[in-house]
Amino acid sequence: xxxxxxxxFVIGHKVSFSxxxxxxxxxxxxxxxxxxxxxxxxxxxxxxxxxxxxxxxxVLTSGVISAALGVNLPGPNYTTIFxxxxxxxxxxxxxxxTLTANLEVTAVDRRRLTLKTxxxxxxxETVATGTxxxxxxxxxxx
Amino acid sequence: xxxxxxxxFVIGHKVSFSxxxxxxxxxxxxxxxxxxxxxxxxxxxxxxxxxxxxxxxxVLTSGVISAALGVNLPGPNYTTIFxxxxxxxxxxxxxxxTLTANLEVTAVDRRRLTLKTxxxxxxxETVATGTxxxxxxxxxxx
Numbered sequence: 001x002x003x004x005x006x007x008x009f010v011i012g013h014k015v016s017f018s019x020x021x022x023x024x025x026x027x028x029x030x031x032x033x034x035x036x037x038x039x040x041x042x043x044x045x046x047x048x049x050x051x052x053x054x055x056x057x058x059v060l061t062s063g064v065i066s067a068a069l070g071v072n073l074p075g076p077n078y079t080t081i082f083x084x085x086x087x088x089x090x091x092x093x094x095x096x097x098t099l100t101a102n103l104e105v106t107a108v109d110r111r112r113l114t115l116k117t118x119x120x121x122x123x124x125e126t127v128a129t130g131t132x133x134x135x136x137x138x139x140x141x142x
Numbered sequence: 143x144x145x146x147x148x149x150x151f152v153i154g155h156k157v158s159f160s161x162x163x164x165x166x167x168x169x170x171x172x173x174x175x176x177x178x179x180x181x182x183x184x185x186x187x188x189x190x191x192x193x194x195x196x197x198x199x200x201v202l203t204s205g206v207i208s209a210a211l212g213v214n215l216p217g218p219n220y221t222t223i224f225x226x227x228x229x230x231x232x233x234x235x236x237x238x239x240t241l242t243a244n245l246e247v248t249a250v251d252r253r254r255l256t257l258k259t260x261x262x263x264x265x266x267e268t269v270a271t272g273t274x275x276x277x278x279x280x281x282x283x284x
Contacts, residue, residue, distance in 0.1 A: 019176040028170035033205025034161040037212030039221050048282035049221055057212075058224040059205045063175025066201050070179030079181050079191055082200035084230040140190035 008073055008113065008136065013105040017068035020098040021056050029057045056093040061128045065117045068101040069134055073115075078136040083112070087130035091121065098122040103132075111136045150215055150255065150278065155247040159210035162240040163198050171199045198235040203270045207259045210243040211276055215257075220278040225254070229272035233263065240264040245274075253278045 007013075019025075030036050035057055038045035046054040062085065074080045093099060100120050107114035112135050119128040150157075161167075172178050177199055180187035188196040204227065216222045235241060242262050249256035254277050261270040 017176060025174040028174040029205065032167040032170040032174070032202060033209050034159060035205060035209035035212045037222060039212070050223075050279055050283055057205070057208060058227070059201050059208045060174060062204055062227075063171065063177055063199070063201045066199060067175050067177035070177045070181070070199075080179060081192075082231055084228075085200070085204075086226075086228040088226040089224055137192055141192055 008075065008078075008105065009108050009111070011105055011108055015068050015072040015103050016100055017064060017072050018098060018100040019064050019067065021060060021093055021095060023095045025060060026054070026056050026095065029060050029063070033057070033059060035059070051092050053094055056095070056097075058087070058089050058128075061089065061093060061099060061119050062087055064099045065101040065103070065119060065130070065132065068103050068117075069115070069132060073103065073134070074136055077139060078111075079139045081135040081137055083133040083135055085117075085130065085132045087117070087128050089128050091125055091127045093121065093127055099127060106131075150217065150220075150247060151250050151253070153247055153250055157210050157214040157245050158242055159206060159214050160240060160242040161206050161209065163202060163235055163237060165237045167202060168196070168198050168237065171202050171205070175199070175201060177201070193234050195236055198237070198239075200229070200231050200270075203231065203235060203241060203261050204229055206241045207243045207245070207261060207272070207274065210245050210259075211257070211274060215245065215276070216278055216281075219281060220253075221281045223277040223279055225275040225277055227259075227272065227274045229259070229270050231270050233267055233269045235263065235269055241269060248273075
């Protein structure tokens with residue numbers, strides 16, 4: 001998705017990032033994290049849960065927010081350092097769902113930003129809400 | 143890591159999960175999430191940041207906590223549903239670091255648990271602190 005050109009150190013500054021979640025993304029998340037909970041990996045297991053099908057790890061939703069913060073927020077002269085995150089998961093994410101993280105700067109303290117981080121699916125339903133604190137470090141740092 | 147046999151619905155119940163973070167884990171996290179921030183992927187770029195080397199995505203730390211919640215917490219008769227997470231990142235994680243997520247139940251409301259989630263590296267240094275709320279759903283659900 002497009003990188004925003006505007007300087008990020010302004011309350012109200014917005015960035016977004018979208019990604020369609022594949023079965024391969026879920027497998028990679030399981031391998032990278034060690035979270036092999038069969039709710040994410042095993043169709044037969046997942047069929048007997050409240051979701052009736054495999055769902056993505058919550059951290060994959062968190063990852064799409066991280067992508068917006070790490071790729072689309074900083075521009076070429078800064079790098080994003082993740083300080084803290086708070087996330088409430090509202091809806092499950094299935095294979096093939098397209099997640100869009102919509103971020104908006106809500107507070108600025110020098111180079112430290114607080115952002116509202118909402119994540120929607122392709123139907124416009126809220127998958128997760130939350131906040132993040134990041135530090136934008138000048139790049140390159142001599 | 144070993145699954146705990148004790149029932150999890152008790153304040154003070156503890157589970158842990160450890161994982162050594164490889165360059166491949168970081169690559170998979172970037173591919174799965176879309177977070178291709180070169181701080182995580184590009185040695186030459188990362189050398190010019192405050193960290194002087196590539197570091198893991200914060201969501202990979204979150205993922206090791208998720209593994210403890212999803213794999214080691216529930217036992218065979220429940221499945222873990224992630225409701226919310228709060229995480230403060232304290233230290234960077236480099237390739238080859240071994241993360242250990244130490245979780246402890248701090249509140250129980252029927253099948254809903256709140257846990258303290260601390261994550262340490264192989265030197266015993268705190269990488270992240272936080273909390274998580276999960277629902278343990280009976281499995282299989284008829």
